[in-house]
Amino acid sequence: MGPVLDVVLLAVATVLTVLLFAAVIRRLLGVRPGPVRTLLAAVLALLVVGPLLKRLVPSPEETDTTTAVLYLLLTIACASLLAMVVLVIAEVVVPDGSLPGPIELWRGSRARAVRTRRYTQVLRIALRHGLGRFLRGRRHLGVASSSSRRDLARSLRRALDDGGVTFVKLGQQLSTRRDLVAAEFAEELSRLQDQAAPVPWPQIRAVLTAEFGRPLDDVLAWVEETPLAAASVAQVHAARLEDGTDVVVKVQRPGIEAVVERDLDILRHLARMLEERTGWGRSMGLSTLAAGFAESLREELDFTTERDNLRAMAAALATSPERGVRVPAPHQDLTTRRVLVMQRLTGTPLGAAGPGLTALGPDRRRALADALLTTVFDQVLQHGLFHVDLHPGNVLLLEDGTLGLLDLGSVGRIDATTRLAFARLLGAVGTQDSVAAGDALLELVDRPEEIDERALERALGALIVRYAAPGATMGAEVFAALFRLVTEHRLAVPPQVAALFRTFATLEGTLALLDPGFDLVGAARETARSRLASALTPERLRATAEEEVVALLPILRRLPRRLDRVADAVEHGRLGVNVRLFADSRDRRWITGLVHQVLLTVIGATAGVMAVLLLDTRDGPLVTESVRLFPVLGYALLIVSVVLVLRVLVSVFRQEQR
Template sequence: MDGILEGVLLVPTVVLTVLLFGAVIRRLLGVRLGPVRAVLAAALALLVAGPVLQAFLPDPEQADPGTALLFAALALCCASLAAMAVVVIADVVVPEGSLPGPVELWRGWRSRAARAHRYAQILQIAVRHGLGRFLRGRRPAGVESAAARRELARSLRRALDEGGVTFVKLGQQLSTRRDLVPAEFADELAALQDEAAPVPWEEVRAVLLAELGRPVEEVFAAVDPEPLAAASVAQVHAARSFDGADVVLKVQRPGVCAVVERDLDILLTLARTLEARTPWGRSLGLVGLATGFADALREELDFTTERDNLTAMAAALRASPSRGVRVPTPHAALSTGRVLVMERLEGTPLGSAGPALAELGPGRRSAVAGALLATVLDQVLDHGLFHVDLHPGNVLLQADGALGLLDLGSVGRLDSTTRTAFGRLMAALGSTDSLTAGDALLELLDRPPEIDERELERALGVLIVRFTAPGASVGAAAFGALFRLVTAHRLPIPAQVAAVFRTFATLEGTLALIDPGFDLVAEARAAGRGRVAQSLTPQRLRRSAEEELAALLPLLRRLPRRVDRIADAVEHGRLGVNVRLFADARDRRLVTGLVHLTLSALLGAAAGLMAVLFLDMPGGPQVTDSVRLFPVFGYGLLVVAVVLVLRVLVVVFRQDRS
């Protein structure tokens, strides 16, 4: 019975002792340790304490109680120091947080098992298309020539196409980022088509039933089971409401969200790996790019976002001059996160509207192209809300020459400061003012700590002369040259600014399809000059002056009192300047941390030196029959020295990693 009782009490006693040791070790090191690491360190301390005590005191029964107590405390201290040393070494070899904990492993084992097969598929696709060598840390050879880059671009396109919806979307977005990828890759990736086999009508009906909450026959008078278009994310069906209006149903493909989330997780993991292991990954900032792409794709999967974008874009078009450009009206009451119901616009996509364009005639085609460009300029410069992907498939040509804009799942948004900078850049390009253009360009971009503004101004001036001189050839080369100029000076491009460049790069091909002789750069320059002229009219100048005066009025009202106070302080000799050092909390934390580290290192060194002196000092008062005072002080100071040094080391190692 006594044995059973001892066994029952042994388990909670050991658990409490381990937890106490773990708390003490965390407190002495001064850093946060994970529960698993703290428990393992405490268990190690308990295992070491017994042998250490046996070495200090071979025959406990022969020692007096005071000596036994001192040696027991010393054994516990030595065991704790050993455990702390192991923790510091483990933190260097396997950093805290680099491995998932047991709770994370338990929660994520199913998702990890599900992703493991997909990881293998992605790696097989990459290796099969000759991309495996780029996953290593060193730079692969043989990609310097244009022919090698074109072949590599074809391999990448085939691999992304085989990878599925997420990777196809990634390739399409990269095709518009000529500031990041070479021209050979951008041209090849532009051939990726977001097409897929249609989903059977019964599966589409099930999605409609789940989202609308009732059978589709009770909501619409008729629905065409044959889709108008089928893409990898959704497919579109024609329908008619009970009031006779023609609408379209954009229905998300079943299971696409789970597939996209799984692939995005793989993509983010791959981006982190490449950024950590490859120089080109770090230079491109792959983690930031992948995160932005993931956010945009998740936004595209939520059809309520497109519904709100359609409503906002329609309001912006109504606020602008009428140019025959419109967007479909959404039916908000029938739209959900996976189903979007909107007005059906009659027309033909520009990609297949060759005969209809020919019937318009050269003059009308030029006017239609100009109206589309003016609409986009209004969106970018006036409203700050613009369509980011105006390729020919997203523009409908109606019989009267009017245009309809489709697919607003992802739009760009600009703040007023960025819109003003774009206006200044366009005006400077129109007047060939490289100085103003350079200032406006720097306002648009994330300004690096060091930049040769004079060299940037000269390069921009050469670019302006090259593409604005009479008889100069313009086109996609202008945008490519601007991208190369930006990247050559290592100027980071914010995501929304890149979206504007992407918009105009895509728009140029659409405008050329409407009117082959349309000059985007020249028209944009003319529009920039026109907007500057409009801003200098007496009415606009008066309104701008009134707005600026209204903003300055509170400051002007307080200014006389402040001037009077300053004059009074000067007159009576009380004027002084109060400068607060370390007003920023980050500066205070930095200095405090450095002081703490320095003090800990100095105290540790002093304690160690004193420990050596005490241990080497003969004689001294007797604490017990067999223990003198000086060795007790020496071993105590040695424990303090080791603890302080370990605290400094663990902080230094963790700061080096961060």
């Protein structure tokens, strides 16, 4: 039992040493090291204690007990300092949390292997299409011309197409961000088609049964096994409910959620790598862009979100039923995250409705285009909820000659301030007021710290004269020109504002199918004028004034008393102005942290200088027969100095990491 007892005692002593060492480290350095680092540092301290003690006490037999205790404490302190230095160096080289621990490594080994294979596959696709040179930080002058950019855009489109659903969706979203990518890239990426081979019916039936929680025959009287359409995320089947209602069932492809999450993780790592290594990645803010794209795609994968969007859009359209624009009504009790059951709108997508449109006649087609544009303006300016992708495939020409909107998996939402700024921008374009247009544009975008507002006003004035003046029929080119202007002046466009401009840029092609001679910019200008005129009618002005008075009434009631107190203070010489320095808590925290670091640095440096002086002193009172007081104090101050300096270094490195 002797050796076993020794091993047990050694293990207990090691555990207690590690716990004590971790507590000391947290207290002295103000950090919480991981268990692996703490264990390694404590073991290092234990290994150093023995040799160091032998060096300090060459003849233990001749040393009295007090001296031995002092040397032991000194040895433990020096070994602990060495371990602390190692911890600080490790924190600088490999910050805590930047590498997974052993448990995370064990749990995530399989997922990491899958991700690595997929990551390698994505890189091979990029290299196969000649994109490898853009993964490094060097500048590439070969894309300065339009033809070279067009060739690169074609290679990028093919690479994204080979990458699968997530990368196809990314390319489609980038095609709408003309503030981020050049026109050649936007044009090429817009050709990406979200199509896929249909999933066999037995797999779709299994998904429906699992989501409904009961046999499919108990829910649907009939369902067409051949899908109406098949995309990379879902496919749509015609069906009929037990009560005879014709519906369409949108079913998520089996396993697509896991595929998307894996690719989004890879995309996040790629974005972070490119942002660190390349200038173009930093300028585009790839990490933020990837995070926004991931949020949007996850929202699209949750069909309950589309259900809520359909209900909200239907409520908004119900305020103007005379326009004849509808969305399918969802069946709330039959909708889950992976299945959406909604009303079937019988009609033909505009892209394939040529003969039906011709039969309507020019006047009716013009009326439909006006109704669609006015509806979109209502969505944007009144309700703040709008369809972001009104391409011809998402607009149906119904059998009764009205229009239906499809695919509301992702809609745009803007707040009242953004709606007001956009309305002001339209009004300024309509009146050709470049100053008001510049002010409205700066409210729409993220304004930089420095901007030449006069140059922005001149550029906007030139754009208005070229594209929005009476007689101009440039259509959606005005939005591309506006995006170029935003990019040239380094204005950051929020995602929802970009979606707003994307809506009108996409809408132009849809309106052209309805009415080939339709002038989007001219109609928008006239709509803006009419809305401004309606806002200035006596009834509307009176209502606005009443609303403002109601909002100001509490302030107006308190104003006389406040003016009386101010006048009384002025009369008796008691009026004063108090200015609070560092009123912001963030400023106070920064100043406090700076003062603490300075104090720790000064105290640490002073303790170090005093330690050197005391250690160099040969005389002084004796603590024991062979140990003098001044060297003991010198070693103590040296330990204090090292700990304080290490704490300052840890604080500095943490700030750099943040």
